[in-house]
Amino acid sequence: MTERKLSGASPAHVWEALPWKKFHTQVFRLQRRIAKAEREGKHGKVKSLQWILTHSFTAKALAVKRVTENQGGKTPGIDRIVWKTPEQKMQAISHLKRRGYKAKPLRRIYIPKKDGRQRPLSIPTILCRAQQALHLLALEPIVEIRADPCSYGFRKKRSTADALEQTVRTLSTRVCAQWVLEADIESCFDRISHSWIQDKIPMDKSMLNKWLKAGYIDQKAFHRTEFGVPQGSLISPAICVLTLSGLEAAAINCYHKRKGKINVVAYADDFIITGASREILEDHVKPAVAAFLKERGLRLSEKKTRITNIEEGFDFLGFNVRKYKGKLLTKPSKANIKSFYANLKTMVKSHPTATTEALIHMLNSKIIGWAYHFRHSCASKTFGTMDHRIFDLLWRWVTRRHSRESAQWKRKKYFRSRGFQNWVFTTKVICKDKAKKNLDLFEMGSVKIRRHTQVQKAANPFDPKFVEYFKKRDLLRKYLQEQDRKRRLKYFVDLDAAGLAAS
Secondary structure, three states: OOHHHHOOOOHHHHHHHOOHHHHHHHHHHHHHHHHHHHHOOOHHHHHHHHHHHHOOHHHHHHHHHHHHHOHHHHOOOOOOOOOOOHHHHHHHHHHOOOOOOOOOOEEEEEEEOOOOOEEEEEEOOHHHHHHHHHHHHHHHHHHHHHOOOOEOOOOOOOOHHHHHHHHHHHHOOOOOOOEEEEEEEOOHHHHOOHHHHHHHOOOOHHHHHHHHOOOEEEOOEEEOOOOOOOEOEOOHHHHHHHHHOOHHHHHHOOOOHHHHOOEEEEEOOEEEEEEOOHHHHHHHHHHHHHHHHHHOOOOEOOOOOEEEEOOOOEEEOOEEEEEEOOEEEEEEOHHHHHHHHHHHHHHHHOOOOOOHHHHHHHHHHHHHHHHHHOOOOOOHHHHHHHHHHHHHHHHHHHHHHOOOOOHHHHHHHHEEEEOOEEEEEEEEEEOOOOOEEEEEOOOHHHOOOOOOOOOOOOOOOOOHHHHHHHHHHHHHHHHHHHHHHHHHOOOOOOHHHHOOOOO
16 A cells, blocks of 8 residues: 555544555565565675665555554653644654654653663654664564574563573573673663664665764753663664674684683573683683774663672562572562562551552452563462462551451451462452453462573574464463463452453
8 A cells, every 4th residue: 555545544444444454464575574684694785675664655564553653752852742643643653754864852751670770761753663663664673583592582482481481491401600790881872882883783874864963852951862872762672682692602702612601691681691610701702892882882881780699599570580509490580579568668658548449450460460471480479479468458457447347357258268268359240241240459379480491592573484483482372371361350340340451
């Protein structure tokens, strides 16, 4: 479908009638051609195909659809403009042009970090976000080709569960490495060299330069950006992956791989490197990694980078990885557990007058996400402990509301028995059929621990030979999600009434 064919109809009807499935197929076909040209080293052809993709109507439509329907679609930049109506979205497609485009400064906000500091987040205008989404479509195939095999962050069809499973496979055998370098890059996004990005990132240099030099506005003052990529931009994660591609080879090639037992597992800018001894990691691997990062304007954090023995354990991506008497176990880290419980405690205490139904909705959305994130680790004991601590929180919440009532009265009003459980926090809700049914608080103990099936390291979603492989993985994922949904139905009388997604 082209702009000429759409000229006769109103924008609202046209936007709703666009064949999105066909658009995805057409763009994906071009992305596979870009990936093939990159594999074969035909850089001129890569550039030509990228130009075709970024100037196609289908890619522009998908870019506008992405930035208007994702979580940040309603968040404006410094111009306070958002695209809400179909008319605005159709007009936006025609505005995605290279000629005459000028990137506007980003709006700077700050979000709290776990250590109490503030993380800067830069919000581009929606037009800049759409331009980045458009050029990201042309850059993604190259990211998948160039990224390290054991890199799992900001990549299609990969997740933290894959990174954790690779960590387990690397450290679980009897003859594996016993020492681990926990690496932390100091302000990775904020320090990447602009000159390195301009030389090495294979995309439209003019557009890239405009985004890098756009600057940001903080407290009504304009600030220039001389280095780094903004956290909050759609294209920044892809640039980060390409910046750190080659790290695995740099670490492995600095020492004899078999004798050194050097392996790398990375998730974005978080990575670990294993070694046969502390000396190998300290004298060979760490200097090689530092030199690799220095070329890109980055450096390791001296405070957070350390070398530990696997018997002592280490935290990685919110998990604690440690060997107990020769057996490797992964659990939710103590810091993550503490942070999650503090979040729930704040939520409960800040809603003393909320209805029971509203409180259950808020808690379930947090509890389900946390439990299913850690279900691939040895978390059964942790889940049971958290259920008990959440019960204590809710009992204190009930007691504050009804300080003069007896314990038996409180139990009858707010709890019920289900199976062998006698203290299920619940309430009555009215469903679509106007019948009153129970809405229960989700219990982590009901989540079954399941080993994650790791994605193949060489698997590339833009490679034709892996098409069937990813189809089977998607079918397996949908089947498991359906089983989980059926298991959760006993907690939610009606998914629409509970306000929760089925997946």
